[in-house]
Amino acid sequence: MSLLNYKILEVFEPNPSSTTDSRQGSLSVLIKSDHEVAQAQVYSEIVANRLANVLGIPVALGVPAKHHSTQDTINFVSLMAYEEDRKIFDFTALDNKGRQPPSRLKKGVSSELDHLQELLKLIKIFPKQISYITVFDYWIGNQDRPLNFKAELNKDERGLIFALDQGSSLLSCKSTIDASFEALKNKGFPNTHPFQKLLSPIFVGEMIERINGIPDWTLESATIFDENIGNVTVADQYSLFNSLKYRRKFLREQIIGIL
């Protein structure tokens, strides 16, 4: 997996008490909180991030964070990538759809997708990562992958790709926690994905094996905390742990449907 660097905003004076020549500084971050239409966004982002790292899914790292002005509120901060030394195509940007879609498009691939030409190029350059991300999205119930990734498309050598924003997955895949649990029970959810019909059977098989091979204790460590996180109680967290164990049983069946 490529190493993603994050963007340092400021570097302060050396820490006088440090024996390792360390300095304090600040990173560039994107701050997210729970809100009315995403009541469990913070918890879901934290868990999706932990799971992605266990599985080797290329995602921008994020951490729980607080600010003195909102002491009681836990936020999720996603670290911003350092992009100045790379030419990274931003799929998160709006697409004006100026170009014609290719005439021969595989059945099942939507010609309405934003950045379609770049997306098709992306599939050729990063077949493994795209397959990994797609299987992961199905497992965590992420229906919001379109536009939520960035990649290098113009390098001669293999470049960098990373996914970001898993805030509409897990207990935040619907606006309320109860509705999200209902959706996660459904084998037909998510019902679409931008990479469907563009996947490599070998690589999706590999990721399905990885997900099913996660020991229960690892899954438990990634999903259950000793405290309520935002609107998500400890009991909700145990139920999500159980939902993910249930969902991985039919993951193969789900993915076969989009190959």
Add this chain to the structure above:
Amino acid sequence: MNKKNYDQILSELDELTALEYLVDDKITKRELFHDEYTFYRLLKSNPMLEQDIDERVLISMAVELTDKLKKSIIPDWQNNQTYKARIILMIQIILKNYHYPVSENNFIVEQIINLAGVFTNNWQSRLI
């Protein structure tokens, strides 16, 4: 549960735990809070429990169970069947993690739920 029953049960539990503190030299008030100790007694009273279970394990389980129940209490949880099922699942997983014996009829889980119901008002009043 009406108020009289609730007060009566709490009072009985107080008496029970006060006695236990005096007679059981392994457990002290400094180690366990009142609610934790009550759950500990409940877990220890299970007839399916082997005699040689490590006392520290039982105490750890009681502490974790109490803490997580306390944090999972939401208003009217006992009448919200969907949410109550999540609490039951949580209890089952915690007991399983500690290799605690659970009968097929989930009797101990039911007892834990009932005891959580007794403490609910007390736990919620601390949050206000």
